[in-house]
Amino acid sequence: MRDGENAHGTGPTGPTGLTGLRRHTWWTVPGMAAGVQLLFVGEWILDEDVSRWARGPAAVALAVEVVASVVLLTRRLALLPRADASPRADASPGADASPGADASPGAGASPEAGMSPGAGPPVGWLITACAAGTVLAVCALAVRNYGLWAVAPATVVAIVATYLAPRARRPLIIGSVLFALLPGAVVSLAAQDGELAHAALFPAGLVAFTVWVLLGPLWAWDTARRLDEARRLEAELAVKDERLRFAADLHDIQGHHLQVIALKSELAERLVDADPERAAAEMREVRQLAADTLSDTRAVVQGYRRTTLDDEITNATRVLAAAGIDARTTLERTTAADGLPEPVRHLLGLVMREATTNVLRHSRARHAEVDYRVTGGLARLRVSNDGADEPPDTARHPARGTGLPSLGERLRVAEGELTWHRDGEHFAVTALLPIGPATAAGPVAPGTAEAGPAVPGNGAAR
Structure with missing residues (x-):
């Protein structure tokens, strides 16, 4: 078990469920990217009506594209912060490291992207994915399959977007959606097949949908992690507030009683020769105050006083x-x-x-x-x-x-x-x-309690 999970399936701060969410994200995102391409593009490649010259290169490109997509997304997921909010993630849900765990782990989590600052996709695998996606797009466009050619390129765009912060993602996504309008529209116009609207709009919508589907789980993870971090911070603040309250109560009790003990001890010292009985009485009160202080301190520790x-x-x-x-x-x-x-x-x-x-x-x-x-x-x-x-x-x-x-x-x-x-x-x-609703107040009835006579020479009250 990872992410500080204990035997009951809870994280270090309670049953947050972040460990399970991270595992779900880990398997869902690469699995979805690979599954969609294998399902739709693979079905098209196996269709006997498709020309063999297109099926052969497309099959090789599909295999390369799926592997590259899985590697790129796995390395991106390795940058996810752990459930305990540490900047470096576990490499996989159940293993200590993934094949790409060395990819720019970084020193701290980005507040927007949930990954290390400056961490980017492995260039070699990214170039491979782009090349394979281009081959698949060209093969599909060559036989005027307007609904399929954008699947692989849209996946590549979505993978690149996962490595970027939100502000950097927007230009990439908007530019990709606008560009997706052109290839199919150009081919449709050249072929005069009357499918211009479908050829232009469907790929653009497919790009936007693919990006949304792949980014959604990462956004959900980042949001859940931030909420869990906020909850833990709230719990820590509550503990600190309680500690401050306890410290204040302890200061009030001991500071007050010790001041009175010091006062009465000084008074007894001054009276020991002039009035021994009064001095003895004051020392008895000092002893009682010390006992009260000990009792009150214990009561504060137990939360009763x-x-x-x-x-x-x-x-x-x-x-x-x-x-x-x-x-x-x-x-x-x-x-x-x-x-x-x-x-x-x-x-x-x-x-x-x-x-x-x-x-x-x-x-x-x-x-x-x-x-x-x-x-x-x-x-x-x-x-x-x-x-x-x-x-x-x-x-x-x-x-x-x-x-x-x-x-x-x-x-x-x-x-x-x-x-x-x-x-x-x-x-x-x-x-x-x-104190709530106003209390009916009658005329002021002062009850005056005057102190006893001052002790000559007493200067303890400072």
Whole structure:
């Protein structure tokens, strides 16, 4: 089995059927070219009414033409890309090489012709096919067989067209169809047999039909291969998107928890002499946070954990209070986070977590505000703080500042919006997400949760 086919008949990317299609194309195209010539021209040669002087040369020319056609088409098919989209094809459906597998394999597949750039037909065999086709055409025209003389020349034109890109094929095909009008018409006019229309139009139509029949399977193969490649690329993109989502979730969990652990450890260090009991309590929380981080990381790996807005608001208030930041939370009583669709709660929870982490890492805040409400079918979350640090030097620290832009992309995919702005020492992050039909919103009922008193000398929130 070839083309990465496994025991179940599927390719490397699934049951695409391209291996079978390639084999079908391999046998159909040369077989059809040889069969049509043997059937129609061979029947004519065996007709006892045909003069012997025409039958002898025609029989030899037919044999040569069939062999040359099969060789030319086999070498063209050897240039077909494999089902796994590699530029070099298998030599045959069931063998490692074909007689013409050395014919310009090339280094890459042409986007139009599905073959190697610059690969052309073997000149010797092409000349042989043209010569044999000319002999057959002359023999048939000599006995005024207007429906047969164009069979071999049309096959040669179609074979040459298979080696060309679409733009180069058109002039060849159009020119051949127009030229096919002339030989039969000239012979008919000279003989005055009254078959001018048939002698001119039938060969031209035969050329066009032969080219279409031989190019059709190659076009079908190339189209199927491109569709399979697009499907595989789509699958790869889906895997990459999932990896990015997993990386973002892991960054959110570990970055946030590690920042809080660092904050509480510093706080415990400052309190160990002045208030040992408080220091011990902080270290117990550090231990619990470490255990939570491990548990959450395992949950993300298993795909179970989902960040929610209500959990993150509660956690943010507790963490900011531990950092000595006066955190005020304003929530609409009639639009609690529990009533949100799960995807909205998850995304807003991520925003809440990232905003809280930014307050801790990139500010010397003393006050922070969290405002959540639903207006006109939009869930709006705004987190602001004072004491914002200067924006980082992205030239010196190119990896910093990627959390909010990444979240902004995720909200845009959900038809939402994430904006942030700085006004002096004040920094605010605002998230908007649609939640479906507008929820009836009553008057704003702020529930204010103030943080505990600031710990003197605490400078961990940077």
